[in-house]
Amino acid sequence: MTRDPLWEEIFTERAWGRYPSEDLVRFGAQRLGHRQPRSDVRVLEVGFGTGANLWYFAREGYSVAGLEGTEAGCRRARSRLDLEVPGWNRVVSEECLRVGDMCEPMPWATDTFDAVVDCNAVMCVDHASACEVYAEMHRVCRPGGWLYARTPASGTWGEGTGEACGHHAWRCSEGPFSGTGIARFATESDLPLLFASWELVSVEQASRTLEGRQKIHIEWVVIGRKAST
Numbered sequence: 001m002t003r004d005p006l007w008e009e010i011f012t013e014r015a016w017g018r019y020p021s022e023d024l025v026r027f028g029a030q031r032l033g034h035r036q037p038r039s040d041v042r043v044l045e046v047g048f049g050t051g052a053n054l055w056y057f058a059r060e061g062y063s064v065a066g067l068e069g070t071e072a073g074c075r076r077a078r079s080r081l082d083l084e085v086p087g088w089n090r091v092v093s094e095e096c097l098r099v100g101d102m103c104e105p106m107p108w109a110t111d112t113f114d115a116v117v118d119c120n121a122v123m124c125v126d127h128a129s130a131c132e133v134y135a136e137m138h139r140v141c142r143p144g145g146w147l148y149a150r151t152p153a154s155g156t157w158g159e160g161t162g163e164a165c166g167h168h169a170w171r172c173s174e175g176p177f178s179g180t181g182i183a184r185f186a187t188e189s190d191l192p193l194l195f196a197s198w199e200l201v202s203v204e205q206a207s208r209t210l211e212g213r214q215k216i217h218i219e220w221v222v223i224g225r226k227a228s229t
Helices: 006-013 022-032 052-059 071-084 127-140 188-194
Strands: 042-046 063-068 097-099 113-119 141-152 169-171 182-184 199-210 215-225
Touching (some): 022 052, 022 113, 022 141, 022 215, 042 052, 042 127, 052 071, 063 071, 113 127, 141 182
Parallel strands (some): 042 063, 042 113, 063 097, 113 141
Antiparallel strands (some): 199 215
């Protein structure tokens, strides 16, 4: 499944993530900012949570769509967009925000989107399934379109704690992913397999310390492109 059922409870009870990361904002500005009119530029986020990233893209004038595994997250995202970005869905005729399982074929046609986004969502599924999700994101992206992916890196606090759940994945008993279901921590050698469909343009890491600099949180920040035909 896209998300552990406990995420329904998390997104119902918590005001989770109201703003996008600086890296995502930079990605939007650098890769999409020159495109006009922006309403013709379509952005899909897989596992959009409560919608912070889609809110940013919609405020910037892009047409947005998303797939989310929880009713609660989808409800929160739609409510915020309706309130703060009037007319955000006027360009796209079909249902923009959908509840569904990212591990199943996505309900959009091939070559639909100009950019596809994963921000710590695909980390919730096993390595083999994640490879398939990124391949499916590649399918729905247009030739020449962009991928932005942010996912936990090996070495992050919580890795190796709690219950092992397959390839580099844990149901952590410590750290920022404790109590959030399965978390997968990608190694550098995992990346060519995860993003096999994509031309990788940039692979960086973002990190911050926690607990008085005693712990560390590291994420891969990957930008890819679908080859033009």
